[in-house]
Amino acid sequence: MSDDYKENITPLEAxxxxxxTESSDSIKDIDYVRxxxxxxxDLYHGHSFITKWIFCQDAKVIGxxxxxxxxxxxxxxxxxxxxxxxxxxxxxxVPFITAEHYYQFVTMHGMIMVVYFLTxxxxxxxxxxxxxxxxGARDMVFPYVNMVSxxxxxxxxxxxxxSFFVPGGPTGAGWTLYPPQAILEGTPGAGLGIILMxxxxxxxxxxxxxxxxxxxxxxxxxxxxxxxxxxxPLSVWGIVTATALAMLAFPAxxxxxxxxxxxxxxxxxxxxxxxxxxGEVLDYGGGSPILFQHLFWFxxxxxxxxVALPAFGIVSxxxxxxxxxxxxxxxxxxxxxxxxxxxxxFVWAHHMxxxxxxxxxxxxxxxxxxxxxxxxxxKVYNWIITLWKANIRMNTIMLFTLGFIVTFVNGGITGxxxxxxxxxxxxxxTYFVIAHFHxxxxxxxxxxxMGAVYHWFxxxxxxxxxxxxxxxxxxFTFLGxxxxxxxxxxxxxxxxxxxxxxxxxSPYVTSAVGxxxxxxxxxxxxxxxxxxxIYNIVVSLRIGKPAGRNPWKxxxxxxxxxxxxxxxxxxxxKLPVVHRWPYDFNVPGAKEDYxxxxxxxxxxxxxxxxxx
Amino acid sequence: MSDHTLDKLPxxxxxxxxxxxxxxxxxxxxxxxKTMMWIFLLSDTFIFSCFLISYMxxxxxxxxxxxxxxxxxxxxxxxxxxxxxxxxxxxxxLITSSGTMALAVKYGYERNRKKCxxxxxxxxxxxxxxxxxxxxxxxxxxxxxxxxxxxxxxxKQFGSFFFMITGFHGTHVSIGVIFLFIFARKTFRxxxxxxxRGFFTTMKxxxxxxxxxxxxxxxxxxxxxxxxxxxxxx
Numbered sequence: 001m002s003d004d005y006k007e008n009i010t011p012l013e014a015x016x017x018x019x020x021t022e023s024s025d026s027i028k029d030i031d032y033v034r035x036x037x038x039x040x041x042d043l044y045h046g047h048s049f050i051t052k053w054i055f056c057q058d059a060k061v062i063g064x065x066x067x068x069x070x071x072x073x074x075x076x077x078x079x080x081x082x083x084x085x086x087x088x089x090x091x092x093x094v095p096f097i098t099a100e101h102y103y104q105f106v107t108m109h110g111m112i113m114v115v116y117f118l119t120x121x122x123x124x125x126x127x128x129x130x131x132x133x134x135x136g137a138r139d140m141v142f143p144y145v146n147m148v149s150x151x152x153x154x155x156x157x158x159x160x161x162x163s164f165f166v167p168g169g170p171t172g173a174g175w176t177l178y179p180p181q182a183i184l185e186g187t188p189g190a191g192l193g194i195i196l197m198x199x200x201x202x203x204x205x206x207x208x209x210x211x212x213x214x215x216x217x218x219x220x221x222x223x224x225x226x227x228x229x230x231x232x233p234l235s236v237w238g239i240v241t242a243t244a245l246a247m248l249a250f251p252a253x254x255x256x257x258x259x260x261x262x263x264x265x266x267x268x269x270x271x272x273x274x275x276x277x278x279g280e281v282l283d284y285g286g287g288s289p290i291l292f293q294h295l296f297w298f299x300x301x302x303x304x305x306x307v308a309l310p311a312f313g314i315v316s317x318x319x320x321x322x323x324x325x326x327x328x329x330x331x332x333x334x335x336x337x338x339x340x341x342x343x344x345x346f347v348w349a350h351h352m353x354x355x356x357x358x359x360x361x362x363x364x365x366x367x368x369x370x371x372x373x374x375x376x377x378x379k380v381y382n383w384i385i386t387l388w389k390a391n392i393r394m395n396t397i398m399l400f401t402l403g404f405i406v407t408f409v410n411g412g413i414t415g416x417x418x419x420x421x422x423x424x425x426x427x428x429x430t431y432f433v434i435a436h437f438h439x440x441x442x443x444x445x446x447x448x449x450m451g452a453v454y455h456w457f458x459x460x461x462x463x464x465x466x467x468x469x470x471x472x473x474x475x476f477t478f479l480g481x482x483x484x485x486x487x488x489x490x491x492x493x494x495x496x497x498x499x500x501x502x503x504x505x506s507p508y509v510t511s512a513v514g515x516x517x518x519x520x521x522x523x524x525x526x527x528x529x530x531x532x533x534i535y536n537i538v539v540s541l542r543i544g545k546p547a548g549r550n551p552w553k554x555x556x557x558x559x560x561x562x563x564x565x566x567x568x569x570x571x572x573x574k575l576p577v578v579h580r581w582p583y584d585f586n587v588p589g590a591k592e593d594y595x596x597x598x599x600x601x602x603x604x605x606x607x608x609x610x611x612x
Numbered sequence: 613m614s615d616h617t618l619d620k621l622p623x624x625x626x627x628x629x630x631x632x633x634x635x636x637x638x639x640x641x642x643x644x645x646k647t648m649m650w651i652f653l654l655s656d657t658f659i660f661s662c663f664l665i666s667y668m669x670x671x672x673x674x675x676x677x678x679x680x681x682x683x684x685x686x687x688x689x690x691x692x693x694x695x696x697x698x699x700x701x702x703x704x705x706l707i708t709s710s711g712t713m714a715l716a717v718k719y720g721y722e723r724n725r726k727k728c729x730x731x732x733x734x735x736x737x738x739x740x741x742x743x744x745x746x747x748x749x750x751x752x753x754x755x756x757x758x759x760x761x762x763x764x765x766x767x768k769q770f771g772s773f774f775f776m777i778t779g780f781h782g783t784h785v786s787i788g789v790i791f792l793f794i795f796a797r798k799t800f801r802x803x804x805x806x807x808x809r810g811f812f813t814t815m816k817x818x819x820x821x822x823x824x825x826x827x828x829x830x831x832x833x834x835x836x837x838x839x840x841x842x843x844x845x846x
Contacts, residue, residue: 037636044814141644144813209655213648220638221647228635247651251658259666259776267761268772270670283761286674286769291666298662578635 031600033226041138057143066124077112089520099501100188103172110175122310133558136224140214152207163196179271183264226578238313249302256295297348305344311448323390326583336375369419396470400451411440432492463544469536476529483522556582581612679765709738720822729799736792
């Protein structure tokens, strides 16, 4: 092994851009960076339209492909939420929404938004685009596998969408797909719908594994010279930790999907207990539905952090750049991300307090759940301290990051309610839960995504988005989302149950009807205001102000490519050499208010930079 | 300042800290593909763990008795039931194929193309034999009436878990066998010596690929040891 490695060394030293031979002994060169360890990456450059834009091996194009596919599914999810809200706010206004359809909308909305929209967008979209650029790699380490990863995801989305058109429609079992009802007759889509859902999820996991291996290895083994782990932007930390979680959590989903598919197709009884239906005993018997819940939530809870951690990372970068100040407690932020990631594997059964498991088990999981509040609160304090006395630019991006902090704190606090067994039991399956997780893993990450799009759009397209439209978009979205989810806390407190198609003559109707109508109107407005965003993107693509190089005066590598937008291979002739972390803003003694990561120490001799 | 030669790196915890805090690579001198295979295997470990834990849960909570493995899996030799006979042979073959794989990796790095190729071929044949014997065992059980959805010897989950988990493992072995045959051909042809580019990936071939495939193969064998213990010895 080691022999094989040593043979590569001679050409490498010759290739490294800075000489290492003479200077090292006589004078300690302050700009010294270790020479390259790994040979420059061998890339396949596509020439035809198909190899450049469709079956493309460039991580940046794959990132955009992921982004667009995920946004498409997101729009489908948005429309489904409109239909649900219409039914809840104005029952029987839309005649074609039957109870069955309502359950199908609930299920597909949940699954699409969590897995096919947010996960794919953060890891597939932002991960692919940003990781190689931010760590100074030419591309992902396995470009071919990366391409296959996207196409697997694409097929998974096609299979999922196909389930809308099969007899019986998509599954209506709720996004958690709990057996036994998910595969028994009487549940909408219990025939082909659930099978397609399970197949689609399995394909998603396979595709994601290919992408995830790329993200992890690129960060671990393909950083540029000088790029230590503790000099990486927090975006990369968030995305890569989330990827590590996904690599360990998705197996549980894959296994539960395989077992449930067998339960459905071959009538095995992994999850199916003895069932009496209309006086007849079904062929099933002896299985454990709780086993499914454990497997599902062993995936499901890390999944929450798979969505949240990239958002944490990206928002840290956005705050730092647009407040012109270094992120407070960078190392603390990194360890908080890693710690939250590790803890997230020990909290899954807090989703199962009312499943009938042993109460002492619930006690354990309540404790671990509340421990997660510590690193999370650290992060929130650090964001706020970063803003304190900062030179804040109140642009659209900053508005979205502030919106994120507010909604995230709001959702986090309700999480502390729900993490305690005794408080959770009466609130289980009410709108309080809906309000909680939409605030914390719906609106908050969405705020980050939108901020991130305004931030990186100039990099991807070379043009700026309209600030004016952006501000309208922000206020509609932020105030609108609050109008939707804040009242839902109250609905939950008075006991309105979730997933009910209609309240009929229950006492909830009288007190909740006005509020439900209000929420529905707000939801329609928020949904429509997203088209401002889409309009902004489409128009700015053509007539947006040219962005030029590094329009936000950021420090991280993605803005420092020789060409903007970056070309295939990212860095032209020579890879960048990194001398510092990406947060040197407003350094005392420096000429400008930012020092890019590639600026060597000899150029900023008087500045009191952080030692990184 | 050539601190990137492997033998000059500090060892132990200090070395680990130095690697983690250094630039470029976290695992010094480990190729991308090899890192990828290790992390993939970690992920795959979680898949098999989920399967086996589900199996334990299913077996522990069933109300009908679990069939006795020494009877169900016994082979009749001259009318006498010999427990664990077939499975002992299967396990022996698979573990032996791990040995030939390890030798293939060694000869690969020694650039001994012929020996390396023959040993890969031997590994592939070992794997194929294993899959063949597994097919024999499956058909024997199916003839006796065991199905994923029913089992004449006791709890119906026995059939479900047995076919699912050994099937999933057998798929891993089969994929491994396919790659072993491809690699045997590539080695015979000398792709790893000439650095010929891959058909799909257009990446240069390198002898390290044999070690990476070897990692996968050893992992599949290791998983089999656990399946063997949990299904046949429990």
